[in-house]
Amino acid sequence: MIAAREAPAVQLLGRLRSRNERVFYGVIGFVGLTLAWEIAANSGLFRKSLLSTPSAIWKAGVTDIGAGTLWPHVATSLEEFAIGFIVSLAIAIPLGLAIGWFRRIDYLLNGLLAALNATPNVALIPLIILVAGIGFESKVIVVFLSTFFAVVVTTFTGVQSIARRHLEITRSFGGSRWLAFRTVALPSTTPYILSGVRIGAGRALVGVVSRFDVWRPELHR
Template sequence: MFDLQKKNNLKQKRIRIIIAICFPILVLLFWQYASTVGLIKASLVPAPLNIVKTFLSHLESGKLWKNLSVSFVRVACGYFIGAVAGVLVGFLMGLFKSVNAALNGIVSVLRPIPTIALVPIVILLAGIGFSSKVIIIAIGSFWPVLLNTIHGIQTVDNKLIEVAYTYRINKLKTTFKIIVPSAIPAILTGLRLGMSSAWMSVVAAEMIASSTGIGYLITLSRETANARVMYMCVLVIGVIGLFIDKGLTRLERYYLMKTRGIADVK
């Protein structure tokens, strides 16, 4: 299992790539087979090919895109608010011990609450319109950004602070030219995780109170007992989430490579 990893072991690598490609295909083939011969009920678990068909028809009719674009706008707005707030509060908590002392207790209590549990409260406070969805997404993306920003600032290398001290660099310059740049890799990680979290929150928000969006499409398909649409939507959400994460990871790595000649993206 944990064999010694030797460099340039192409054979091992190649085998792993083949497994990585073949196993999911095998699963799909089995799924297709099981569903067609009636091993599993097609009304509960539709066959992959039928899900693809549903996907194509929804794509053609524009129904999928219409709902997705609504979700995208909500995510964009909510994420923007959540990320900005996360970075700002993160800076304040990371830089000022008094702010940290004041907010730490509140953060520790609120943070473990799943976003979906907040949906009823947000609806109570903000109604069922656009704003309540944006708020839920903002909350969802806020936490990873906040925590990573705080972490980035608090883990600034003390050796660099010592350098600043011996060269009599003032506090303002130390903060903005050393502490902030030190925290950037962690902040980027937070922004990436926040985006994933925002995308997960939109579905939660739309499943409860909405008449548009990808989450609504799932709710609707449940009400009409349309398993194909249900599965199709879930898979689309997964694939989009994957692309968002991969895309942002790349962006992060590119940025760090470009500015520091090294990228250690976690």
């Protein structure tokens, strides 16, 4: 009966761990890093003016949320993200499928897309500012571009990776190419599309918080 003598807190931890190991250890990792950071800052390991502390960030966050100054910014960012992301997917997925499925569309666009994909988004930002300014539209364009190529390339790769023998089945039984597209190409490409969407979402989040205000003259007076 050793377990019965353990402190209630330890018993609780044991129960939580056995319920969901993934969440349990995930929380430990997060809390552990936060504590280590706080302790390191307070012990004078680095200057707080260079790298803030978790407790200071928490306080600032509470103040901002309380004052209602955070939500409008979050809402704007979310809107920019949603529009850019959805429009991007709506064009990139069909385009990636078309390039993968039709040889001639591949020949037509592949070199062009490879060149554009190799262009860093940062290099395009001045151009985007010239065309769309520094407001809502330009952020949407950055989100769009951040997502677009990741999704086109992974979707295209997915179509290229369809097992030949699977396509042979449809042909062997006299099915049309359109049937092969719907019943073979789409299901086997779906995992690739989803991973493209995931990568694209990550890049788009970076895009939406990118600092256009570097070019805002009122900040440089």
